[in-house]
Amino acid sequence: xxxxxxxxxxxxxxxxxxxxxxxxxxxxxxxxxxxxxxxxxxxxxxxxxxxxxxxxxxxxxxxxxxxxxxxxxxxxxxxxxxxxxxxxxxxxxxxxxxxxxxxxxxxxxxxxxxxxxxxxxxxxxxxxxxxxxxxxxxxxxxxxxxxxxxxxxxxxxxxxxxxxxxxxxxxxxxxxxxxxxxxxxxxxxxxxxxxxxxxxxxxxxxxxxxxxxxxxxxxxxxxxxxxxxxxxxxxxxxxxxxx
Amino acid sequence: xxxxxxxxxxxxxxxxxxxxxxxxxxxxxxxxxxxxxxxxxxxxxxxxxxxxxxxxxxxxxxxxxxxxxxxxxxxxxxxxxxxxxxxxxxxxxxxxxxxxxxxxxxxxxxxxxxxxxxxxxxxxxxxxxxxxxxxxxxxxxxxxxxxxxxxxxxxxxxxxxxxxxxxxxxxxxxxxxxxxxxxxxxxxxxxxxxxxxxxxxxxxxxxxxxxxxxxxxxxxxxxxxxxxxxxxxxxxxxxxxxx
DNA sequence: CGCAGACTTGAAGATTATCAACCACCGTGG
DNA sequence: CCACGGTGGTTGATAATCTTCAAGTCTGCG
Numbered sequence: 001x002x003x004x005x006x007x008x009x010x011x012x013x014x015x016x017x018x019x020x021x022x023x024x025x026x027x028x029x030x031x032x033x034x035x036x037x038x039x040x041x042x043x044x045x046x047x048x049x050x051x052x053x054x055x056x057x058x059x060x061x062x063x064x065x066x067x068x069x070x071x072x073x074x075x076x077x078x079x080x081x082x083x084x085x086x087x088x089x090x091x092x093x094x095x096x097x098x099x100x101x102x103x104x105x106x107x108x109x110x111x112x113x114x115x116x117x118x119x120x121x122x123x124x125x126x127x128x129x130x131x132x133x134x135x136x137x138x139x140x141x142x143x144x145x146x147x148x149x150x151x152x153x154x155x156x157x158x159x160x161x162x163x164x165x166x167x168x169x170x171x172x173x174x175x176x177x178x179x180x181x182x183x184x185x186x187x188x189x190x191x192x193x194x195x196x197x198x199x200x201x202x203x204x205x206x207x208x209x210x211x212x213x214x215x216x217x218x219x220x221x222x223x224x225x226x227x228x229x230x231x232x233x234x235x236x237x238x239x240x241x242x243x
Numbered sequence: 244x245x246x247x248x249x250x251x252x253x254x255x256x257x258x259x260x261x262x263x264x265x266x267x268x269x270x271x272x273x274x275x276x277x278x279x280x281x282x283x284x285x286x287x288x289x290x291x292x293x294x295x296x297x298x299x300x301x302x303x304x305x306x307x308x309x310x311x312x313x314x315x316x317x318x319x320x321x322x323x324x325x326x327x328x329x330x331x332x333x334x335x336x337x338x339x340x341x342x343x344x345x346x347x348x349x350x351x352x353x354x355x356x357x358x359x360x361x362x363x364x365x366x367x368x369x370x371x372x373x374x375x376x377x378x379x380x381x382x383x384x385x386x387x388x389x390x391x392x393x394x395x396x397x398x399x400x401x402x403x404x405x406x407x408x409x410x411x412x413x414x415x416x417x418x419x420x421x422x423x424x425x426x427x428x429x430x431x432x433x434x435x436x437x438x439x440x441x442x443x444x445x446x447x448x449x450x451x452x453x454x455x456x457x458x459x460x461x462x463x464x465x466x467x468x469x470x471x472x473x474x475x476x477x478x479x480x481x482x483x484x485x486x
Numbered sequence: 487c488g489c490a491g492a493c494t495t496g497a498a499g500a501t502t503a504t505c506a507a508c509c510a511c512c513g514t515g516g
Numbered sequence: 517c518c519a520c521g522g523t524g525g526t527t528g529a530t531a532a533t534c535t536t537c538a539a540g541t542c543t544g545c546g
Contacts, residue, residue, distance in 0.1 A: 073472035118364035138381035190389035229316035
């Protein structure tokens, strides 16, 4: 993927990106200057193309849906996460067998890691906070996998996605696009696509939530919360500021 | 837990800790000076005591075994990781319902986060690298949970622990202490303790590995590797240096 | 039209949890 | 010295859950 703009305007867009949802970072003039001087690369990926990150670079999702997955030795696939605006993909750790693929059209900002962690304390703090959040998300998914029954896992997945969307696009959306297949869901939940299908039916028939035609519709949020005890605390963006 | 020494000698011990296994970090005189000036707190925890981290602090395990776990709304427990020398516990993310408990006697170094990420690029790089590794470990555990059969999960857990030990204490140890119960293993693998018991018997009777009397004995490493396709790449300490 | 991918449904089979005992070890206190 | 309780471990029978296998539907698209 070629850069879509020169580094100068990409840096400007990146600064705007950090100041808006979901981060809402308040920058001083000095901090803004530094970010404007960074060698940011803005890219645009077509649907169904691979998003590759070099080992020394990190990547911010600006818009669109992507899927982070990993293939096992036996051929099985594991979906690590459904990525949306605001999510950070670290090149350093996504090595191994993990890879990211654009599902819709995706735009990103890519920055060499030294610029983010070693040049200015502000961006270092941001990185560390976002990596904390990524760890929390991974651990929560692990816990769901470990000790939540499949139906609750599925419900929690949708509640999480909805909450992450609401962080970027203000307001609790009870209806949103979700361009992934039942197979994707199954690989994210450690189930078979067939079983996910049956679980979706249960959710639909119990009037809790429906997922059809690539859109999710939360029909009974209270009921879902009561059933799953979903707590979005692990998704909060706890970005420490200089103050 | 009270600090066991003053900050000055704690900082000195911490610098030695970072220069030794498993990190092997080569510091310049300037970097060493900075680390010696940091307000490090060294602590010692007795077996079966809780290790608490304040939100703004991070913690390095210096010696001993600890267990990071989390309790679910329904009362179930999830073991997130078995912690040993070299592991980083971030206070920021281990909030929520996660907590850490010393299993043996444990010694730690505790540092306020701003000192680690905002005062010097070297420590910021170290933090980011270790958080990358923590994420990789969480994702690998998630993938194991998701798509590996229980017996392989159990085997991989022991291979991972053995590899992490070998990073701190040179040499591939095929026999080591592991002071955790079958219930702990079960909560780490998403199984029941009863089932873990049966799986351990299978491993023992197939002459692959035995875990008895709180010691693990790898009796057929090659066989385990062939069965599980265990690849320790995700455990490597890829700490970027200033060069 | 026909094909491919995604989804749906049913029946059979395998795996793991649950329930219920029981044993072994160890520190405590009579 | 020994009875006792608690924890951890072991084993068997039963039940619930999820996967596998098989078949069929629906949709969009060349």
